[in-house]
Amino acid sequence: MSLLADTVAAIRPLDAAAMAAAQARHATLTKPPGSLGSLEDLGVRLAGLAGTCPPPLPQPATVAVFAGDHGVHAQGVTPWPQEVTVQMVANFLASGAVVNAFARQAGAEVVVVDVGVATPLLDSDPDGLAGGTAGADAGSAGEAVSAQPGMQPRLVRANVRRGTADLSVQPAMTRDEAVAAIEVGIRLAGDLVDGGAGCLITGDMGIGNTTPAAALIAAFTGAAAADVTGRGTGIDDETHGHKVAVVQRALALHRPDPADPVGVLAAVGGLEHAALAGFVLGGAARRVPVILDGVIADSAALAAAALAPDAVGAMVAGHRSAEPGASVALRHLGLAPLVDLGLRLGEGTGAVLAWPIVASAVRVLHDVATFDSAGVAEK
Numbered sequence: 001m002s003l004l005a006d007t008v009a010a011i012r013p014l015d016a017a018a019m020a021a022a023q024a025r026h027a028t029l030t031k032p033p034g035s036l037g038s039l040e041d042l043g044v045r046l047a048g049l050a051g052t053c054p055p056p057l058p059q060p061a062t063v064a065v066f067a068g069d070h071g072v073h074a075q076g077v078t079p080w081p082q083e084v085t086v087q088m089v090a091n092f093l094a095s096g097a098v099v100n101a102f103a104r105q106a107g108a109e110v111v112v113v114d115v116g117v118a119t120p121l122l123d124s125d126p127d128g129l130a131g132g133t134a135g136a137d138a139g140s141a142g143e144a145v146s147a148q149p150g151m152q153p154r155l156v157r158a159n160v161r162r163g164t165a166d167l168s169v170q171p172a173m174t175r176d177e178a179v180a181a182i183e184v185g186i187r188l189a190g191d192l193v194d195g196g197a198g199c200l201i202t203g204d205m206g207i208g209n210t211t212p213a214a215a216l217i218a219a220f221t222g223a224a225a226a227d228v229t230g231r232g233t234g235i236d237d238e239t240h241g242h243k244v245a246v247v248q249r250a251l252a253l254h255r256p257d258p259a260d261p262v263g264v265l266a267a268v269g270g271l272e273h274a275a276l277a278g279f280v281l282g283g284a285a286r287r288v289p290v291i292l293d294g295v296i297a298d299s300a301a302l303a304a305a306a307l308a309p310d311a312v313g314a315m316v317a318g319h320r321s322a323e324p325g326a327s328v329a330l331r332h333l334g335l336a337p338l339v340d341l342g343l344r345l346g347e348g349t350g351a352v353l354a355w356p357i358v359a360s361a362v363r364v365l366h367d368v369a370t371f372d373s374a375g376v377a378e379k
């Protein structure tokens, strides 16, 4: 079987006995029952994911920033030039982006993955980490990376294709390319877990990538393009109307079938969206929580859930992006976001902010005294 098929087959439901144990333990802890709200549900779910109570603390964590470019950029759906993608890759490697600041604050490692950047990365990139990517093995996520926090950001060279085709006039990529990009994400998730990561965090970089995200969300949820297409980095009313029309045109052209998730990704997705779907599947197969960032991760999570419905058990919605499609996708997945700060950046920023909350939900099950042990009277 292929890596994708093996991974999908390895994804199992949550462990009911571990969840029951976590629920029972919550009832014994020195707090009014239910007083931690949805954090109690999260702790129970992560016990079910790990198959043990208490579940392991979700640390250390790595945020994987999957970078790709988009042929639909030619349609004028974003005000930013395409070169900003590769320029931001250099910025991530130099620790200069917002996600680097948030990751440093939280103690998470940053890994940048070139899965589909249009411009070849130069040897002169910061830290000498970026090399020529021509002929890179699309089936590999690069060398194994460890998850020790406090380390320099690192680059994984796994370019499947130098940007997608324009999804409004032809398929964004071939099915083989979509599978190759998914498998980049699966391999990286496995490498990180092998290196000790207890939590995976999704990140993205790709000028124009809110357009394929909207198309994916419409395809998987059945929502109208107008209800899931947002303003991305910031566009005026006229450009937004044009962007909605581009998404509508792509959906009418390809008629993506949600029962064929790889076909949907190939037709209207992006290389980073496909890799993110694989990253989620890889985390779910290894039973490690995956914190979703914004609309790009949410759209990829829909593809992962369509491939393996039980993968939703490993997903944690880090935050509610201001992009309208994000809320539509999270509702479809049945996930409630942990943080709602009006962020609309991507890179993994909202998910990194949510990580300490996820860890706190687990730590309660480790550290909090019981009524018995603390000598606190019950009602």
Ligand SMILES: Cc1cc2ncn([C@H]3O[C@H](COP(=O)(O)O)[C@@H](O)[C@H]3O)c2cc1C
Residues within 6 Å of the ligand: 077, 078, 079, 080, 084, 088, 204, 205, 206, 207, 208, 209, 210, 211, 231, 232, 233, 234, 345, 346, 347
């Ligand atoms: C400087 C800069 C840094 C970013 N970091 C994330 N994004 C975010 O914005 C882009 C998507 O928005 P749209 O579809 O409107 O182009 C993606 O690169 C996403 O990661 C950025 C965008 C810019 C310009």
Ligand SMILES: O=C(O)c1cccnc1
Residues within 6 Å of the ligand: 210, 231, 232, 233, 293, 294, 295, 296, 297, 321, 322, 323, 326, 343, 344, 345, 346, 347
């Ligand atoms: O939701 C996101 O992650 C997002 C929103 C706008 C632009 N880039 C990313």
